[in-house]
Amino acid sequence: MPAVPNPLDPAHLLLAFLSGGLLTLMVDFNGLVGLHGGVLYSSWVAHGTGTVAAIIFLVALHVLKPSASGTRRPAPLWAYLGGISGAVTVMLTSASVNTALALSGTLALGLAGQVAFSLASDRWGLFGLPRRILRPRNGLAILMIVGGSLLIIFGNG
Template sequence: MSSIPAQRPKPLHLLAAFASGGLLTFAVFINAEAGRYGGALYSSWLAHGTGTLAAILVLALLRLRRRPAEPSASGKAPLWAYLGGISGAATVMLTSTSVNTPLALAGTLALGLAGQVAFSLAADQWGLFGLPRRRLTGRDAGAVVLIVAGSLLIIFLGMGS
């Protein structure tokens, strides 16, 4: 297994991660509201349709700004790279449904975070998606335990609020 040297996070990276987490929470809330009024499938179509239109607009603006680049010699993307839309659609449908249950927004996001951390640790351990393999440490296990414990506290102690 290759070992990746530890690096200290830069303040800008921490701020960007914090901001993206806030935007993710807002997006989950908007998807949940769309799911409440139109259903989970409608919520997913709305989110991905809006994203598609925004991507087309950004690509059109970029094309006006500069000349097209030469085609890359690196080849094609791996087949699994095209599956992101499927997992994204499933995520939107599942979160827009679970937010409208007693889990609410905080419980849904807490469990989602626990799932993301568990999957990313598995990806590190086994080198999924072309990532370098990394041996998991006690610190990694401790992070998962704390996240799951916090999630359970949010879900079970926050029910009456």
């Protein structure tokens, strides 16, 4: 059984909250681009912008802190699949945000999918993660997220 993790740092909670806000902006912007140019174009714009930003970041990182001489292990092959899942995610969210689901429904169902997949990854030790026994509260969390998603989508308030 793995050791109990350290208590949550408030700064980490704030960063997670801010990243959720950025995710919302990203989905909204991608949806607008998808509305006017199509979902494939939306994915190209998002990934082209990300590629340019990554190149600038890597060049700045290399200039500010040159890498130490040493050997690094190569990334596992599955690590390169992130670009494919990212492209599909952008296309799917760009399409669904322009339907009756709208932005909040798209994000709510996306959150439910992320939590469900993370629980499966913990349970079966996917991607090199340590296996973890799921508790009843994990199922309760999924039910509450799906319930909240359904309220957001079908609630008329």
